[in-house]
Amino acid sequence: MASAFDVIVIGGGNAAFCAALAARESGASVLVLECAPQEERGGNSRFTAGAMRVAYNGVDDLARLMPDLTDEEKANTDFGAYPEDQFYDDLCRVTQYRTNPKLAETLVGRSFETMMWMRSKGIRFAPIYGRQAFKVDGRFKFWGGLTVEAWGGGPGLIDALYGAAERNGIEVWYESRAAELIHDDDGVHGVVVRKHGRTTSVAAQTVVLATGGFEANAEWRTRYLGPGWDLAKVRGTRFNTGDGIRMALEIGAMPCGNWSGCHAVGWDRNAPEFGDLSVGDGFQKHSYPFGIMVNARGRRFVDEGADFRNYTYAKYGRAVLEQPGQFAWQVFDRKVAHLLRDEYRIKRVTKVSAETLEELAGKLEDVDPRGFLEELRAYNAAVRADVPFNPNVKDGRSTRGLAINKSNWANTIDTPPFEGYAITCGITFTFGGLRIGDDCAVMNIDGAPIRGLYAAGELVGGLFYFNYPGGTGLMSGSVFGRIAGTSAGRAARS
Numbered sequence: 001m002a003s004a005f006d007v008i009v010i011g012g013g014n015a016a017f018c019a020a021l022a023a024r025e026s027g028a029s030v031l032v033l034e035c036a037p038q039e040e041r042g043g044n045s046r047f048t049a050g051a052m053r054v055a056y057n058g059v060d061d062l063a064r065l066m067p068d069l070t071d072e073e074k075a076n077t078d079f080g081a082y083p084e085d086q087f088y089d090d091l092c093r094v095t096q097y098r099t100n101p102k103l104a105e106t107l108v109g110r111s112f113e114t115m116m117w118m119r120s121k122g123i124r125f126a127p128i129y130g131r132q133a134f135k136v137d138g139r140f141k142f143w144g145g146l147t148v149e150a151w152g153g154g155p156g157l158i159d160a161l162y163g164a165a166e167r168n169g170i171e172v173w174y175e176s177r178a179a180e181l182i183h184d185d186d187g188v189h190g191v192v193v194r195k196h197g198r199t200t201s202v203a204a205q206t207v208v209l210a211t212g213g214f215e216a217n218a219e220w221r222t223r224y225l226g227p228g229w230d231l232a233k234v235r236g237t238r239f240n241t242g243d244g245i246r247m248a249l250e251i252g253a254m255p256c257g258n259w260s261g262c263h264a265v266g267w268d269r270n271a272p273e274f275g276d277l278s279v280g281d282g283f284q285k286h287s288y289p290f291g292i293m294v295n296a297r298g299r300r301f302v303d304e305g306a307d308f309r310n311y312t313y314a315k316y317g318r319a320v321l322e323q324p325g326q327f328a329w330q331v332f333d334r335k336v337a338h339l340l341r342d343e344y345r346i347k348r349v350t351k352v353s354a355e356t357l358e359e360l361a362g363k364l365e366d367v368d369p370r371g372f373l374e375e376l377r378a379y380n381a382a383v384r385a386d387v388p389f390n391p392n393v394k395d396g397r398s399t400r401g402l403a404i405n406k407s408n409w410a411n412t413i414d415t416p417p418f419e420g421y422a423i424t425c426g427i428t429f430t431f432g433g434l435r436i437g438d439d440c441a442v443m444n445i446d447g448a449p450i451r452g453l454y455a456a457g458e459l460v461g462g463l464f465y466f467n468y469p470g471g472t473g474l475m476s477g478s479v480f481g482r483i484a485g486t487s488a489g490r491a492a493r494s
């Protein structure tokens with residue numbers, strides 16, 4: 001067997017590096033296995049905008065987390081608060097009360113302290129002015145519980161984590177795909193790795209799995225999420241093919257959570273099969289609460305204003321996948337153009353513009369123009385103009401009398417120029433995974449911990465069902481990664 005380490009962490013994203021740094025803190029020697037080449041390192045975490053959902057009680061907490069916050073920013077911004085209760089309620093509500101209460105409590109209760117710990121490792125944070133706050137009467141106001149992002153977004157977060165690992169003497173092997181767990185009746189003792197195409201075995205006292213979900217595996221998607229999911233585009237890394245889950249199940253781990261569920265969003269119809277690091281999350285199109293979405297028949301199919309985008313975007317990808325041809329168009333007019341997020345202004349966007357609605361109808365590729373114009377007329381006539389429009393709150397400006405009403409932010413679409421954006425379904429990550437205990441040990445099918453095996457990040461099952469509150473993926477990787485690493489480090493040294 002090749003040289004031994006106390007702890008092997010499998011995966012090269014946020015969960016893996018939080019685990020590796022925590023394990024190192026307990027004095028363990030740590031090896032990280034990343035199957036991607038160095039240029040593509042960092043998993044889905046690198047593709048993110050770095051948004052992290054954290055509980056905080058007001059601007060003073062945020063100032064501890066972000067000491068760079070200027071007095072001017074503090075004066076010009078209403079940061080509000082996002083107390084633990086609210087985070088917990090949001091998580092329970094969007095998962096239809098299926099989330100495992102223990103996992104949820106840990107995630108929420110340890111979110112702030114974990115970010116402070118990350119800060120101590122050299123990770124920096126900033127307020128998300130661009131996407132999560134609108135300016136009202138000269139002052140920014142944050143909405144939707146999502147206030148903080150990693151400095152430099154996902155790429156910044158990943159560079160900072162790899163930098164911290166290097167400073168802390170953590171070894172990283174690239175192009176090293178873990179293939180199997182070495183185990184016997186006493187637990188896990190190492191990993192079989194394909195390193196640069198050669199198979200080798202590496203011994204370790206404990207192993208942490210942080211290999212993400214199975215979103216990049218078309219066969220597993222179809223098998224577990226259902227027919228049609230092979231047709232979804234993958235928003236992030238091509239390397240998350242369910243390996244960690246498979247390796248654990250092979251040695252008797254218990255599956256857990258919403259195996260038929262996933263996080264999936266509206267994503268540019270012409271985006272490539274997998275994520276493109278030069279575009280990051282720019283193919284997403286998340287300003288639909290301010291417009292409408294229509295399918296090939298020209299018909300609306302969801303309540304675009306059911307809630308803030310943070311609480312609907314992760315489930316609307318599935319709704320788009322279910323439409324004929326797996327696509328939709330988002331339509332806006334000039335009144336709301338200034339509210340569209342940055343991603344609407346990237347170069348690689350599938351967009352049409354028109355001066356009249358009839359002209360627009362003819363330009364929406366693969367859409368029945370008559371159906372669209374009928375739908376739009378009915379929609380415009382149903383908008384409650386008596387309620388004022390306010391993008392910062394759920395304004396109750398709805399439609400009345402439609403088969404599918406829009407509950408908030410309903411504006412007539414009548415002011416040129418009109419814009420249409422074509423989207424399809426982009427899968428972000430899968431919800432099903434492994435059952436873990438309090439210390440992030442992987443549980444076996446009899447409900448006992450598998451000695452020497454821990455897990456964190458996307459491959460943990462039981463936290464997300466049906467839907468997901470934006471910014472929770474990174475936070476989950478950080479909180480559980482840190483716990484898994486601490487547990488693995490301590491067990492290895494005991």
Ligand SMILES: Cc1cc2nc3c(=O)[nH]c(=O)nc-3n(C[C@H](O)[C@H](O)[C@H](O)COP(=O)(O)OP(=O)(O)OC[C@H]3O[C@@H](n4cnc5c(N)ncnc54)[C@H](O)[C@@H]3O)c2cc1C
Pocket residue numbers: 010011012013014015016033034035036041042043044045046047048049050051052053176177178179210211212213235236237239240241242243244275280281428429456457458459470471472473474475477
């Ligand atoms: C476009 C996009 C935008 C997003 N935006 C946000 C956001 O703003 N905020 C947020 O909270 N979440 C966001 N998410 C979700 C978030 O990325 C994930 O929930 C989170 O990053 C998962 O972290 P992780 O460490 O578990 O997995 P990953 O970061 O995906 O890491 C998994 C790692 O495992 C490696 N790996 C896989 N198999 C093997 C193997 N056999 N051997 C060795 N290595 C292996 C992969 O190469 C990868 O490095 C976004 C996701 C995408 C795709």
